Amino acid sequence: SSNKEIQDNLTKMKWSYDFLIEAIKNVKKIKPNINLINHTVITRENFENLEEHTENLISLWFYRIDYLNMMPNTSLNKQLYVSPKILSKKLINIIKKYENQVRIEICYTQPCFYKWYENYISGFDYGRNFLSNREDVLLSWQQTLLDFKREWKECKWCAYFDDCRWFWDEEKITNAQSIWTK
Numbered sequence: 001s002s003n004k005e006i007q008d009n010l011t012k013m014k015w016s017y018d019f020l021i022e023a024i025k026n027v028k029k030i031k032p033n034i035n036l037i038n039h040t041v042i043t044r045e046n047f048e049n050l051e052e053h054t055e056n057l058i059s060l061w062f063y064r065i066d067y068l069n070m071m072p073n074t075s076l077n078k079q080l081y082v083s084p085k086i087l088s089k090k091l092i093n094i095i096k097k098y099e100n101q102v103r104i105e106i107c108y109t110q111p112c113f114y115k116w117y118e119n120y121i122s123g124f125d126y127g128r129n130f131l132s133n134r135e136d137v138l139l140s141w142q143q144t145l146l147d148f149k150r151e152w153k154e155c156k157w158c159a160y161f162d163d164c165r166w167f168w169d170e171e172k173i174t175n176a177q178s179i180w181t182k
Contacts, residue, residue: 006046024060035063042067042087043080054094057102064103066122067091071108088113095120111160118160 004017013019027034038057040046046053050067057065070081087109095104095117104120111121 006049021060028061036061037064037066038062039066039068042069042082044082045080047082047087047090050090051094051097054098054102054104058098062102064105066105066107068107069109084109084113092117112158 008014008016024036027036040050040053042050054065069084069087070077091104091106092114098104105122106114106120107122109121111118114121
């Protein structure tokens, strides 16, 4: 799928992607010095198109792209979740290719997957970065932290231990996916 197909399917509006592009161009015409920041939640649906997506955002004068990894706290998120092991390789390649054209930040992922690229990691403290007035969302968030995280022995001496909050246990997520998709 292309970015256009993903956006149009997500919004259920055939031309939503085109409208979005026009809106961005209009903002830049009115206020050329504005710094535009894009937040992209990475899913299995858009994972393959991340390089194309980055190029499109650069062509639209975005100052910064924040790539956010999903938290597996709902049945849909578990199905769309991309393993950090796979994701980090792709994002490191994107950083290498576009680091002089756009500022890239990676959120909600473990810094140890980005050896030599730790300075691109931001917002990896799950607990303090999430605010909501909805109690059900907060409980879901808290339960995910309890259910799907695990500490490896390598974590004990990690410099990021207090911020990272350990790893998503991908075996548990996979088991949960098989339950949800039955």
